[in-house]
Structures are given as C-alpha cells and as structure tokens.
Amino acid sequence: xxxILYIWTVLLLAFSDMSAQQVDKAAVKAKVNRAAMExxxxxxxxxxxxxxxxxxxxxxSKGRMYYQQKNKLRWEYTSPKKYVFVLNDTKVRIKNxxxxxxxxxxxxxxxxxxxxxxxxxxxxxxxxxDKEYKVDISASGSDWIATLSPLRxxxxxxFKRIVIHFDxxxxxxxxxxLLEKNDDRTVIELKNVKTNHAISPNLFAVD
Amino acid sequence: xxxxxxxxxxxxxLLPGFASLAADAQSLLPQTAxxxxxxxxMVELPxxxxxxxCVMVNDDGVLKGSFFNEFGISYMDxxxxxxxxxxxxxxxxxxxxxxxxxxxxRHDLRMLIHQMEKGVGxxxxxxxxxxxxxxxxxxxxxENLEENDTEE
Numbered sequence: 001x002x003x004i005l006y007i008w009t010v011l012l013l014a015f016s017d018m019s020a021q022q023v024d025k026a027a028v029k030a031k032v033n034r035a036a037m038e039x040x041x042x043x044x045x046x047x048x049x050x051x052x053x054x055x056x057x058x059x060x061s062k063g064r065m066y067y068q069q070k071n072k073l074r075w076e077y078t079s080p081k082k083y084v085f086v087l088n089d090t091k092v093r094i095k096n097x098x099x100x101x102x103x104x105x106x107x108x109x110x111x112x113x114x115x116x117x118x119x120x121x122x123x124x125x126x127x128x129x130d131k132e133y134k135v136d137i138s139a140s141g142s143d144w145i146a147t148l149s150p151l152r153x154x155x156x157x158x159f160k161r162i163v164i165h166f167d168x169x170x171x172x173x174x175x176x177x178l179l180e181k182n183d184d185r186t187v188i189e190l191k192n193v194k195t196n197h198a199i200s201p202n203l204f205a206v207d
Numbered sequence: 208x209x210x211x212x213x214x215x216x217x218x219x220x221l222l223p224g225f226a227s228l229a230a231d232a233q234s235l236l237p238q239t240a241x242x243x244x245x246x247x248x249m250v251e252l253p254x255x256x257x258x259x260x261c262v263m264v265n266d267d268g269v270l271k272g273s274f275f276n277e278f279g280i281s282y283m284d285x286x287x288x289x290x291x292x293x294x295x296x297x298x299x300x301x302x303x304x305x306x307x308x309x310x311x312x313r314h315d316l317r318m319l320i321h322q323m324e325k326g327v328g329x330x331x332x333x334x335x336x337x338x339x340x341x342x343x344x345x346x347x348x349x350e351n352l353e354e355n356d357t358e359e
Binding site for chain 2: 048050052054055057059061075077080081083085096097109110114118154157158178180181182184186188
C-alpha cells in the first residue's frame with residue numbers, strides 16, 4: 001500500500017511540475033511587460049546572422065545596441081560595415097560611411113517600419129500588439145519563445161513571422177529571428193546585456 | 208636584327224595574355240566557381256537611397272546576388288548569366304515590386320556588372336538619375352567607429 005501511495009505521489013508531483021512548464025500566455029506577457037517597464041535602459045553587444053537562402057550562404061554582422069526609455073534606440077554596426085542607426089522619438093539619424101541623414105519617421109514609411117520592428121522586438125513591446133501580430137508563446141529550456149505572425153498586409157509582405165526568445169529569469173529579449181517572404185532568415189543574438197546603467201544622452205543625439 | 212624580331216614576336220604573343228590577366232585581376236566580381244564577394248552597396252535615387260550589403264557568388268558561370276539592408280531585410284535576389292548577358296530578378300521587396308522598377312533594375316544591374324568586370328563599382332543611369340555604388344567589403348575592417356561619431 002505504501003508503495004502504491006509513493007508511486008501516486010511521485011506521479012502527481014511529476015504532473016504538477018509538467019503543468020508548471022506549460023505556458024500561461026497572459027502571465028508571460030505580464031512578466032515581459034513588467035520587465036520592459038522596469039527597464040529604463042539597456043545596452044548589449046549583438047551578433048546578426050543573415051541566412052541567404054538563394055546563395056546557401058550566411059553573413060555575420062556585429063555591433064552594439066543601446067536603448068533608453070522611451071523611444072530611444074542606438075543600433076550601431078561595427079563589422080564588417082560601419083553603420084549607425086539612432087532613433088529618438090520620431091526622428092532617425094543614420095550615419096553610413098561619410099554620409100549622415102536625418103529622417104522623420106512620420107514622413108518615411110520604410111524607416112517607420114524598421115524603427116518600430118527593432119524597438120518593439122528588442123524591448124518585447126510587440127507581444128501586446130494584437131492588431132499587428134497573432135502571438136503564440138511556448139517554452140523551451142531557459143527561454144520563452146514568442147512567435148509573431150504579422151496581420152497587416154505591409155508587414156506580411158516583408159515577414160512570414162518573427163520569433164522572439166525571452167530569457168525566463170530576466171524576462172528580457174535574448175534573440176530575435178526574422179523570417180522573410182523569400183525564406184531568408186536573420187537571427188539577432190543579444191549578448192552581454194546590461195540593464196539600467198547610465199547611458200550618455202549624446203549617443204541618442206539626432207540633430 | 209633577328210633577335211629583335213624574336214623579341215617582338217614574344218611580346219606580341221605574351222601581351223594579350225598579360226592584358227587578359229590584368230583584366231581578371233581588376234574585376235570586382237567573383238572569378239572562380241564557388242567564389243564569393245561582399246560589397247557595401249548603395250543605390251542613390253533623386254529623393255532617397257537604398258543602402259546595405261550585396262553578396263555575390265559565382266555559381267558555375269552564373270552570378271547570383273542578394274542585396275539586403277543593414278538590418279538584414281532583403282531588397283532583392285538576382286542572377287546574371289554570363290553566357291546570355293542577362294539579369295533575372297528572383298525576388299524584389301514588395302515596396303519596389305513594380306514592373307517598371309523591375310525593368311530598370313534588370314537593365315541597371317546588367318550595366319553595373321559590366322562596369323564591375325572592368326574593376327569599376329559604380330554605374331550611373333543618367334536618364335533615371337540613379338547611381339549604383341558597390342564597394343568590396345573586407346573582413347578586417349577596424350572594430351571601432353570614428354571618435355567623432357560616438358562622442359557627438
């Protein structure tokens with residue numbers, strides 16, 4: 001009898017543990033939102049790998065990213081090409097080689113989309129965008145994985161889906177995958193993430 | 208006199224060979240099958256520009272290329288048949304996917320490739336006021352940005 005009770009206890013514990021592993025979409029969203037709200041600033045290194053379907057090849061770019069609440073983002077490529085993209089509210093400054101351009105995202109659809117995708121993915125805001133994406137959330141190892149299927153036509157024309165990995169412990173983004181219509185895939189991995197450190201405002205200057 | 212003639216004959220025989228070698232050395236395109244070249248690419252239009260990276264691969268006489276922006280979002284995939292001297296567009300970003308843009312791109316990429324064969328990474332379509340600038344990228348570029356950029 002004792003043996004049977006023991007087996008039942010073990011089985012019950014195992015099942016309760018399994019149910020704990022199941023993803024409660026609302027709870028994950030709430031945790032990510034809380035972490036995003038508490039994250040006043042973030043800086044990290046990133047490695048971006050573009051997988052080129054037609055060429056069966058890949059291209060790796062590296063750089064550094066800085067984010068500051070609200071709507072301030074600096075996306076700086078250092079290798080193999082130098083390129084700086086600074087978003088400050090509705091303005092974008094791009095330094096491309098010797099050329100510097102300032103663009104108002106309200107007047108440039110393309111940059112508005114890019115700025116929105118980068119900002120919302122990095123911070124995890126896009127999980128709340130029910131009008132923009134159908135969101136599925138699953139768990140794997142130490143990550144929550146959000147799979148975003150675009151709903152709007154102009155986004156569907158660009159991406160089949162966007163997959164965002166969140167570190168379960170910190171509820172912050174660790175990896176973003178952009179799957180395009182031509183089956184190219186871009187994977188951005190965020191490394192050495194530091195949050196709530198002071199960042200020089202000069203890094204977000206656009207004028 | 209005879210030795211001078213022999214010398215001239217040798218020069219006339221060797222010169223075309225050297226000229227061809229020099230042309231190959233100048234070409235910006237991947238020369239051997241499986242060869243790959245990456246370019247920092249920019250297309251300037253009257254009111255805007257596209258910039259990013261273009262990767263070109265030599266696939267047994269067919270040049271295959273992918274042009275995408277810095278964030279990795281594709282502008283277009285294309286191929287160029289050396290034998291037919293023809294560009295084929297395999298995919299074009301939806302915002303640019305219009306018949307007249309495709310026509311212009313097919314023409315301009317063909318002209319640009321002709322330029323690149325001569326070692327010039329630039330082509331200007333004067334009628335449409337479009338300039339294509341493709342500069343080979345190296346793996347060993349310095350990791351740091353200029354000081355004046357980070358300390359604005």
